[in-house]
Amino acid sequence: MLLDDIITILSDENGSLNSALLKTKVLLHTLGKKDLATWVTNELKGYPEGTDVPEYRIVNCSVHGHVTSIAWQMADTQLPIRHLSDEQQKSLTTQRCQLSIGSIEEAVRAHRTKGSGLMRPLPLEYSIFFKKALQPGVEVIRAWCDISMMDVENILAEVRSRLLDFCLELRDVVGTDISDKELAAKAASLDTEKMFSTNIMGSGNTIIIGSQGIQTITNQKDDIEGLISAVGKLGFQQQELDQLRQSVIDDKAAGKQPDLSEGKTGKWFVEALKKAGKGVVKGGIDVVSTVIVKAMKAYTDGAP
Numbered sequence: 027m028l029l030d031d032i033i034t035i036l037s038d039e040n041g042s043l044n045s046a047l048l049k050t051k052v053l054l055h056t057l058g059k060k061d062l063a064t065w066v067t068n069e070l071k072g073y074p075e076g077t078d079v080p081e082y083r084i085v086n087c088s089v090h091g092h093v094t095s096i097a098w099q100m101a102d103t104q105l106p107i108r109h110l111s112d113e114q115q116k117s118l119t120t121q122r123c124q125l126s127i128g129s130i131e132e133a134v135r136a137h138r139t140k141g142s143g144l145m146r147p148l149p150l151e152y153s154i155f156f157k158k159a160l161q162p163g164v165e166v167i168r169a170w171c172d173i174s175m176m177d178v179e180n181i182l183a184e185v186r187s188r189l190l191d192f193c194l195e196l197r198d199v200v201g202t203d204i205s206d207k208e209l210a211a212k213a214a215s216l217d218t219e220k221m222f223s224t225n226i227m228g229s230g231n232t233i234i235i236g237s238q239g240i241q242t243i244t245n246q247k248d249d250i251e252g253l254i255s256a257v258g259k260l261g262f263q264q265q266e267l268d269q270l271r272q273s274v275i276d277d278k279a280a281g282k283q284p285d286l287s288e289g290k291t292g293k294w295f296v297e298a299l300k301k302a303g304k305g306v307v308k309g310g311i312d313v314v315s316t317v318i319v320k321a322m323k324a325y326t327d328g329a330p
Contacts, residue, residue: 028053028206029197036190039313043185044070044128050189056206057213062222069185072126080227082184083123085177087146088287091156091169105169106159114155121146121173123181130181137175144173176286176315183316192225243320247328250274256321260314261307262298270294274325286322 032049035041047070054063073079091105107115125133136142153166160166199221200212245252253274254267262270273290277283284291295318301307302314 073124079122086174087171092167095164105156109159146171245324253325
């Protein structure tokens with residue numbers, strides 16, 4: 027059955043999301059719900075310029091540049107932006123990812139195997155804004171925004187999780203071992219639109235762990251025990267959770283907001299992903315990174 031094929035692909039961490047989305051488009055047409063395929067089409071082809079993207083496609087960036095002076099040069103260094111307005115900082119540190127799922131999967135593969143990433147070049151005229159915060163005589167030759175590959179990987183985890191939610195719920199209702207023709211007949215009496223909307227366009231704080239477990243992120247801002255509890259459900263040992271707690275405390279004591287890309291918290295996160303890659307904890311790297319990213323975001327920003 028087509029529905030089972032999709033679930034099988036989505037339940038496999040290495041299954042192609044592009045393939046699952048193509049089959050989902052066929053499924054929706056089979057169900058007579060082709061009007062629901064807009065989201066699927068956008069994920070397959072990429073989101074057109076000027077259209078809104080789902081929240082999970084808003085990714086973080088860091089501003090980098092090639093700077094030089096009469097005595098030295100640095101080909102890649104992070105540029106200061108705190109002197110800019112809040113609006114300017116936001117435009118530089120967030121990016122709407124409009125790429126197709128196929129392109130994202132390819133970018134993630136390249137990042138994992140070659141260490142490459144995604145970046146957004148900045149116009150040359152932006153250099154003057156950064157120069158104001160640098161020492162006299164220092165010039166910005168080129169500037170760009172390094173896109174967080176951790177956030178890009180999270181897009182894959184979100185799409186996989188949301189689509190799997192929908193397919194599993196649909197199968198729970200229509201049952202198993204039925205033909206595609208019978209599936210279409212049974213689905214005709216269901217509120218498929220609501221089911222699709224709830225699972226696909228929901229808050230996205232529910233994460234599928236393999237095909238057996240479900241985890242919902244509910245910790246709150248500055249609630250370190252809630253953070254530890256959320257991460258602990260992945261199967262980390264108590265010693266590792268204690269290390270996370272201490273890393274967060276140490277970063278805050280140093281005047282830094284705990285960040286998964288730097289500081290002691292960042293170092294802990296790198297080790298956590300290594301354990302996920304070895305299968306020591308529940309779920310693969312996609313799932314583990316998604317849970318930790320969401321839990322940390324809830325801890326620092328209060329966002330779901």
